[in-house]
Amino acid sequence: xxxxxxxxxxxxxxxxxxxxxxxxxxxxxxxxxxxxxxxxxxxxxxxxxxxxxxxxxxxxxxxxxxxxxxxxxxxxxxxxxxxxxxxxxxxxxxxxxxxxxxxxxxxxxxxxxxxxxxxxxxxxxxxxxxxxxxxxxxxxxxxxxxxxxxxxxxxxxxxxxxxxxxxxxxxxxxxxxxxxxxxxxxxxxxxxxxxxxxxxxxxxxxxxxxxxxxxxxxxxxxxxxxxxxxxxxxxxxxxxxxxxxxxxxxxxxxxxxxxxxxxxxxxxxxxxxxxxxxxxxxxxxxxxxxxxxxxxxxxxxxxxxxxxxxxxxxxxxxxxxxxxxxxxxxxxxxxxxxxxxxxxxxxxxxxxxxxxxxxxxxxxxxxxxxxxxxxxxxxxxxxxxxxxxxxxxxxxxxxxxxxxxxxxxxxxxxxxxxxx
Amino acid sequence: xxxxxxxxxxxxxxxxxxxxxxxxxxxxxxxxxxxxxxxxxxxxxxxxxxxxxxxxxxxxxxxxxxxxxxxxxxxxxxxxxxxxxxxxxxxxxxxxxxxxxxxxxxxxxxxxxxxxxxxxxxxxxxxxxxxxxxxxxxxxxxxxxxxxxxxxxxxxxxxxxxxxxxxxxxxxxxxxxxxxxxxxxxxxxxxxxxxxxxxxxxxxxxxxxxxxxxxxxxxxxxxxxxxxxxxxxxxxxxxxxxxxxxxxxxxxxxxxxxxxxxxxxxxxxxxxxxxxxxxxxxxxxxxxxxxxxxxxxxxxxxxxxxxxxxxxxxxxxxxxxxxxxxxxxxxxxxxxxxxxxxxxxxxxxxxxxxxxxxxxxxxxxxxxxxxxxxxxxxxxxxxxxxxxxxxxxxxxxxxxxxxxxxxxxxxxxxxxxxxxxxxxxxxxxxxxxxxxxxxxxxxxxxxxxxxxxxxxxxxxxxxxxxxxxxxxxxxxxxxxxxxxxxxxxxxxxxxxxxxxxxxxxxxxxxxxxxxx
Numbered sequence: 001x002x003x004x005x006x007x008x009x010x011x012x013x014x015x016x017x018x019x020x021x022x023x024x025x026x027x028x029x030x031x032x033x034x035x036x037x038x039x040x041x042x043x044x045x046x047x048x049x050x051x052x053x054x055x056x057x058x059x060x061x062x063x064x065x066x067x068x069x070x071x072x073x074x075x076x077x078x079x080x081x082x083x084x085x086x087x088x089x090x091x092x093x094x095x096x097x098x099x100x101x102x103x104x105x106x107x108x109x110x111x112x113x114x115x116x117x118x119x120x121x122x123x124x125x126x127x128x129x130x131x132x133x134x135x136x137x138x139x140x141x142x143x144x145x146x147x148x149x150x151x152x153x154x155x156x157x158x159x160x161x162x163x164x165x166x167x168x169x170x171x172x173x174x175x176x177x178x179x180x181x182x183x184x185x186x187x188x189x190x191x192x193x194x195x196x197x198x199x200x201x202x203x204x205x206x207x208x209x210x211x212x213x214x215x216x217x218x219x220x221x222x223x224x225x226x227x228x229x230x231x232x233x234x235x236x237x238x239x240x241x242x243x244x245x246x247x248x249x250x251x252x253x254x255x256x257x258x259x260x261x262x263x264x265x266x267x268x269x270x271x272x273x274x275x276x277x278x279x280x281x282x283x284x285x286x287x288x289x290x291x292x293x294x295x296x297x298x299x300x301x302x303x304x305x306x307x308x309x310x311x312x313x314x315x316x317x318x319x320x321x322x323x324x325x326x327x328x329x330x331x332x333x334x335x336x337x338x339x340x341x342x343x344x345x346x347x348x349x350x351x352x353x354x355x356x357x358x359x360x361x362x363x364x365x366x367x368x369x370x371x372x373x374x375x376x377x378x379x380x381x382x383x384x385x386x387x388x389x390x391x392x393x394x395x396x397x398x399x400x401x402x403x404x405x406x407x408x409x410x411x412x413x414x415x416x417x418x419x420x
Numbered sequence: 421x422x423x424x425x426x427x428x429x430x431x432x433x434x435x436x437x438x439x440x441x442x443x444x445x446x447x448x449x450x451x452x453x454x455x456x457x458x459x460x461x462x463x464x465x466x467x468x469x470x471x472x473x474x475x476x477x478x479x480x481x482x483x484x485x486x487x488x489x490x491x492x493x494x495x496x497x498x499x500x501x502x503x504x505x506x507x508x509x510x511x512x513x514x515x516x517x518x519x520x521x522x523x524x525x526x527x528x529x530x531x532x533x534x535x536x537x538x539x540x541x542x543x544x545x546x547x548x549x550x551x552x553x554x555x556x557x558x559x560x561x562x563x564x565x566x567x568x569x570x571x572x573x574x575x576x577x578x579x580x581x582x583x584x585x586x587x588x589x590x591x592x593x594x595x596x597x598x599x600x601x602x603x604x605x606x607x608x609x610x611x612x613x614x615x616x617x618x619x620x621x622x623x624x625x626x627x628x629x630x631x632x633x634x635x636x637x638x639x640x641x642x643x644x645x646x647x648x649x650x651x652x653x654x655x656x657x658x659x660x661x662x663x664x665x666x667x668x669x670x671x672x673x674x675x676x677x678x679x680x681x682x683x684x685x686x687x688x689x690x691x692x693x694x695x696x697x698x699x700x701x702x703x704x705x706x707x708x709x710x711x712x713x714x715x716x717x718x719x720x721x722x723x724x725x726x727x728x729x730x731x732x733x734x735x736x737x738x739x740x741x742x743x744x745x746x747x748x749x750x751x752x753x754x755x756x757x758x759x760x761x762x763x764x765x766x767x768x769x770x771x772x773x774x775x776x777x778x779x780x781x782x783x784x785x786x787x788x789x790x791x792x793x794x795x796x797x798x799x800x801x802x803x804x805x806x807x808x809x810x811x812x813x814x815x816x817x818x819x820x821x822x823x824x825x826x827x828x829x830x831x832x833x834x835x836x837x838x839x840x841x842x843x844x845x846x847x848x849x850x851x852x853x854x855x856x857x858x859x860x861x862x863x864x865x866x867x868x869x870x871x872x873x874x875x876x877x878x879x880x881x882x883x884x885x886x887x888x889x890x891x892x893x894x895x896x897x898x899x900x901x902x903x904x905x906x907x908x909x910x911x912x913x914x915x916x917x918x919x920x921x922x923x924x925x926x927x928x929x930x931x932x933x934x935x936x
């Protein structure tokens with residue numbers, strides 16, 4: 001095909017997606033908060049006893065708060081409808097405001113008569129998000145260079161297993177971390193060799209790798225690790241380290257700056273991956289290989305070598321995320337402990353539009369949904385717990401489906417390259 | 421820099437794509453490589469650019485034999501290439517595309533975009549290109565994208581520049597500008613290899629002409645040679661360059677299209693309020709640069725587009741909103757622009773492809789089973805009638821040459837009782853002999869009293885076949901003019917300018933102007 005010149009002429013169709021979504025949530029809000037209104041007050045706890053700066057808890061009367069916020073939702077919906085009627089694009093700030101208003105209203109309603117530990121909610125969110133962030137970063141690197149990395153789940157699990165064993169044997173946390181990197185790279189190399197060298201469908205290799213790693217780690221865990229759990233599966237855990245000054249900021253401090261080394265590594269990784277992808281020679285070449293490998297080849301870039309390296313680096317990044325499960329959180333390896341986080345990370349890659357920072361924000365959103373379910377389950381909310389279990393996945397589906405047709409993945413992602 | 425190719429031979433299995441080709445290009449010379457599609461020109465250039473490794477022969481630059489293992493080596497040796505399908509990354513800026521592969525970096529490995537921008541501005545100023553280094557390539561018109569390709573090569577100090585079919589995607593005006601650029605480069609001492617199959621362009625800029633046919637150099641020609649001489653050399657026999665056709669015998673309006681508008685899935689207008697009529701026995705050619713809505717217009721006629729408004733009436737009954745099956749049953753024959761994608765199933769045999777759009781009911785299917793004998797007889801007969809050259813009707817269509825594939829498509833479409841015939845890019849990528857044949861069949865269809873729409877980006881084809889020409893630009897029909905309209909006027913219309921004569925003659929109530 002020859003190159004197509006047609007330029008976008010003008011936007012004619014109205015987009016009803018945003019107003020419809022807003023409308024549905026407003027109806028839901030009306031039914032829940034007003035139809036099923038709950039009496040009492042909700043207390044939002046904003047700081048812990050150990051904090052230097054003590055914020056007083058916020059007390060909100062449930063009825064008035066939810067009613068007020070429902071009106072806000074109604075107004076924002078009207079705004080979205082008006083934008084659609086006048087054929088303008090939906091605005092990010094109003095969607096954001098809508099989401100926040102709905103969330104606050106929902107929390108107020110769900111925790112009526114109780115105390116909601118806001119800090120616990122946020123701190124937990126960051127914790128749960130860390131493997132998602134590493135997974136999403138790995139996914140972004142890999143897809144940017146043109147290899148679909150479905151195997152994130154496998155890389156996480158491999159990283160978790162190897163880091164637990166290595167750290168237990170050596171007693172050294174950093175040796176464990178290195179082990180996780182090696183495991184991630186190993187899974188990546190299998191993916192890379194099959195998809196780059198042998199042109200096997202990348203999605204299929206990815207799925208097979210997940211099954212393979214799940215089976216292998218479960219087998220080794222039940223046969224080898226259980227025999228001598230003390231020597232093989234009781235690694236030390238990374239201690240939480242307070243960052244001086246920053247950790248004393250109310251809310252933000254405890255949330256972000258009283259965490260373990262792996263969490264801080266995640267912050268660094270986000271910035272480094274962003275800088276490397278968009279502001280270095282390496283990143284330019286990576287993106288070229290993923291967008292138009294033939295063009296990259298004709299300016300002397302070795303596309304397949306580039307892909308091999310980038311996919312390996314992606315595996316290393318995801319591997320570190322795997323180590324968080326064992327060395328950062330639980331303290332031992334358990335079968336299938338990643339529990340589908342790799343798939344959610346994959347969704348974060350798409351929701352984040354293949355951009356490291358947006359993918360991180362997406363990972364945080366999914367992490368928040370997961371942790372919200374735990375917290376509300378703990379304080380006892382009126383929503384059935386089975387429904388709450390669905391929440392993270394529901395958020396994922398809505399988020400990814402909402403973007404369908406609007407985002408453009410790297411053009412050559414998933415396509416093997418060879419000269420004609 | 422002087423380029424010499426000595427005895428280059430490249431084989432793909434049993435096929436010899438290049439057979440001991442010798443070629444010398446002096447600095448400050450435009451050397452034309454003329455040949456048909458499939459003659460081996462592109463293979464030769466890919467060898468030169470290090471994309472293929474030659475089986476025999478050597479590449480010599482200024483007397484020094486080169487070993488080019490990849491495009492990187494070729495570029496370092498001073499060879500640049502402007503590819504037929506641009507090797508640009510659409511989501512990158514001009515500067516990023518130009519710097520890719522030889523990036524300069526600043527502190528801490530940061531990309532030095534500023535120096536890349538400077539380089540683009542400097543080269544663009546020197547040749548009057550007017551390039552914005554920060555524009556995204558996908559937002560640029562094709563002609564400008566081509567300049568980015570040229571700057572990309574020049575930025576790496578290319579002393580030998582290869583243009584591979586550079587005019588295929590350009591308007592006539594852009595083509596003229598490209599010729600001027602090539603002359604400028606020649607004046608700067610660059611050795612230029614210009615690959616094309618368009619005789620007009622060859623005679624305009626070439627200093628020397630080498631003609632290749634079936635992988636071999638068959639001769640040199642001087643730029644003063646006539647079109648007929650060059651064509652005969654290229655094809656190996658005398659060729660009829662003009663299409664013979666009698667004056668049209670017109671019947672009443674057969675196809676009436678009014679206010680046709682097509683939206684793409686993203687809600688962008690691709691065809692914008694298009695109106696025209698085609699009478700029985702005439703050819704309406706739709707001209708325009710690729711991507712100005714021709715594809716979508718034709719697809720809308722065939723029911724292949726989903727968001728269509730306006731009127732499409734064939735012989736008094738509306739076609740709009742019908743599904744493809746019913747439109748075909750209404751007697752519409754269709755040659756799609758990409759035959760391998762949309763016209764044929766490559767793995768299927770010639771016979772199977774011939775019944776592809778009649779897989780339900782008579783004449784090929786009875787009681788749910790294919791009537792094999794009937795199909796075979798039909799396929800044998802049509803292969804003969806349409807001169808399909810193959811090893812037999814069971815040959816998979818994918819193994820045929822482009823010309824023979826197109827003949828299979830034509831045979832299928834023209835074997836039904838047609839009320840309308842639509843051919844999109846009917847001769848794209850096929851050999852001269854097949855082009856002659858396809859043109860004859862199209863004219864014969866017209867002479868049979870059937871309204872014919874031919875979409876083509878090749879102006880020569882448009883003027884050869886058309887009784888009237890509709891020029892499309894950005895989804896609109898700029899105007900409908902007679903076939904003898906001068907090329908320059910058609911060229912301007914392809915760039916969106918309405919010629920003054922047409923502006924005066926047309927009135928809003930009669931969107932077709934005063935031409936019959």
